[in-house]
Amino acid sequence: MDTKKIERVDSIPLLYSWLSRMGIAELIDSLWQSNQNWQGLSYGKLAVLFLIYVISSRNHRLSGLEEWVVSHQQVLQAVTGWEIREKEGTDDRIGHLLSELGGDEEKRLRYQRLAGAHFIQAYELPTEVARYDTTSVNVHHGSAPEEGVLSFGYSKDHRPDLLQFKQSLGTLDPNGVPLLTQTLKGNNADDPLYLPAWQEMSQIIGHTSFLFVGDSKGSSLATRSGISVGGGSYLFPAPQTGEMPQLLSDWVTQVDPKQLEPISAPDKRGNIQTVGQGFSVVRAITDEETDYTWQEQCFVIQSFAMADKQQRSLQRRIDQAESKLRALKAKSQETEAQFEQRANQIIKQHRVSQFLSCSSSETYTLEKKFIGRGRPGPNRPYRFISARHLHLSVNKHQPNIDHALTLCGWRIYLSNRLPKQLSVQQASHFYRGQWTNEHGYHRFKKGALPVLPLFIRIPDRIIGLMFLLMIALQALTLLDFVAQKELADRGGSIKGLVPGNPTISTARPSAERMLDQFQNLHLLIFQDGSFKLLELLSDLQLLILDILGLSPDIYRNLIYFVPP
Numbered sequence: 001m002d003t004k005k006i007e008r009v010d011s012i013p014l015l016y017s018w019l020s021r022m023g024i025a026e027l028i029d030s031l032w033q034s035n036q037n038w039q040g041l042s043y044g045k046l047a048v049l050f051l052i053y054v055i056s057s058r059n060h061r062l063s064g065l066e067e068w069v070v071s072h073q074q075v076l077q078a079v080t081g082w083e084i085r086e087k088e089g090t091d092d093r094i095g096h097l098l099s100e101l102g103g104d105e106e107k108r109l110r111y112q113r114l115a116g117a118h119f120i121q122a123y124e125l126p127t128e129v130a131r132y133d134t135t136s137v138n139v140h141h142g143s144a145p146e147e148g149v150l151s152f153g154y155s156k157d158h159r160p161d162l163l164q165f166k167q168s169l170g171t172l173d174p175n176g177v178p179l180l181t182q183t184l185k186g187n188n189a190d191d192p193l194y195l196p197a198w199q200e201m202s203q204i205i206g207h208t209s210f211l212f213v214g215d216s217k218g219s220s221l222a223t224r225s226g227i228s229v230g231g232g233s234y235l236f237p238a239p240q241t242g243e244m245p246q247l248l249s250d251w252v253t254q255v256d257p258k259q260l261e262p263i264s265a266p267d268k269r270g271n272i273q274t275v276g277q278g279f280s281v282v283r284a285i286t287d288e289e290t291d292y293t294w295q296e297q298c299f300v301i302q303s304f305a306m307a308d309k310q311q312r313s314l315q316r317r318i319d320q321a322e323s324k325l326r327a328l329k330a331k332s333q334e335t336e337a338q339f340e341q342r343a344n345q346i347i348k349q350h351r352v353s354q355f356l357s358c359s360s361s362e363t364y365t366l367e368k369k370f371i372g373r374g375r376p377g378p379n380r381p382y383r384f385i386s387a388r389h390l391h392l393s394v395n396k397h398q399p400n401i402d403h404a405l406t407l408c409g410w411r412i413y414l415s416n417r418l419p420k421q422l423s424v425q426q427a428s429h430f431y432r433g434q435w436t437n438e439h440g441y442h443r444f445k446k447g448a449l450p451v452l453p454l455f456i457r458i459p460d461r462i463i464g465l466m467f468l469l470m471i472a473l474q475a476l477t478l479l480d481f482v483a484q485k486e487l488a489d490r491g492g493s494i495k496g497l498v499p500g501n502p503t504i505s506t507a508r509p510s511a512e513r514m515l516d517q518f519q520n521l522h523l524l525i526f527q528d529g530s531f532k533l534l535e536l537l538s539d540l541q542l543l544i545l546d547i548l549g550l551s552p553d554i555y556r557n558l559i560y561f562v563p564p
Helices: 012-022 024-031 043-057 063-071 073-080 091-102 105-122 191-205 221-229 244-254 304-326 336-349 398-407 424-432 435-445 459-490 511-516 539-547
Strands: 003-008 129-139 163-172 177-185 211-213 233-237 261-266 272-287 292-303 356-370 382-396 410-415 522-526 531-533
Touching: 003 073, 012 024, 012 043, 012 073, 012 105, 012 459, 024 043, 024 105, 043 063, 043 073, 043 091, 043 459, 063 073, 063 091, 073 522, 091 459, 105 177, 105 191, 105 459, 129 177, 129 191, 129 435, 163 191, 163 435, 163 459, 177 191, 177 459, 191 221, 211 424, 221 233, 221 272, 221 292, 233 424, 244 292, 244 398, 244 410, 261 424, 272 304, 272 424, 292 304, 292 424, 304 336, 304 356, 304 382, 304 398, 336 356, 336 382, 410 424, 435 459, 459 511, 459 539
Parallel strands: 129 211, 211 233
Antiparallel strands: 003 522, 129 163, 163 177, 233 410, 261 272, 272 292, 292 410, 356 382, 522 531
């Protein structure tokens, strides 16, 4: 038999099997129906094809899908059982799909409700802790006008000169499996998003008894009141505004040392160590808008690492400012007010106005001035002139410095769960897990699901793309969750996932590391339509499939095929 071509198989069978288990195609097709002029794969199947392309190639460019489909056509048909045309993945078709998905917000919400409820039940996801956060995504669209979701706004990537949109993410612990996402206008305020997000996640999860964790933007009185009225629980850090700085100062300076509880956490090697201390205060809170009153526990917690970092930063700013002030010299003809203004600018620049102050003084001295040219002699005539001098006195306010150093590392966290329901140790533990949402954003910005650079300009297509990338993130986080849970149940770990060091073992393998182990698998295709898989699955690949609950047959069915 003559060889026709060779196609790469890699992780395509694994990804298709995983997305099929998630029911992606069926859910999309149940909500979005194509019109009678649409030919080829349905919206759901085309979405799955695009998701496999994005996850396996780590690239979302629409223009690359067509070439990818052509170069994997036989593999895709053999794995999926679908008839896949060479033009199935044109950028026009996938662009149309993104417009359809991005153009109907109600259908996207219905999809997330159905998919989230299915994942919770099918994968037995824990529902004790849910998280919510937002991030900004900058785009390099030049002078593109503000329209749709693109606008200028506060950039978390420190690029206020670029247009951006915002992306929200609501997830479940322990692996940050996303249940809810929304693409928002770039100048949208975050504060009003938290209560609707909690309400939506309550509907997806099916109850309100989970702890809703967010950042300080979720701690508005209206949000806390709404969650309490709805029977939910929250944990938010208090913003350093309003009464909170004074409360923090009073509570920290007046606390009885016997009330302080040590806070422990595992280090990178899993060893438990003390990382902080804290105490809590229970007080009554009233929302005057609704006249609703509830009990709130205020956790006052200090991180030792953060305290050390803030103390060193504060001391460094003070020392630098003091050194510059003591070296400051008056300029010729400079007035006393101008000299003080330059000194105060240094204080302002280093943000130490509470700790340092300065004052200038003016003195005059008489200096001997010889008259005429040449060297002075004993009989050389002279006269006395008055010389003006400006002096700067630097005052250090040590009580303020000591007080600020005492407050370093302390922060207030708010929750409507009382001490019997949530301890200081638990509150610290739950908030320290906020990195799970950031891990999802990292996958979007710099990781396996890169949205940047973004080449799409049409608003509905941007929304549709982010919706599909959220589904891809669900797939990766579920891979994380299933593998790590299975290894924990077995009490084992897995080796060979770290490039260059196959002896390192881990009980928390990432989806990316596992998928990378299926590279360099090839399908040999003959002229008569028969094909066979060139490589045998390794022990490591078989182990990965086993802990994911996938049958090796998804690859073995490609070992050899002869057309009827």
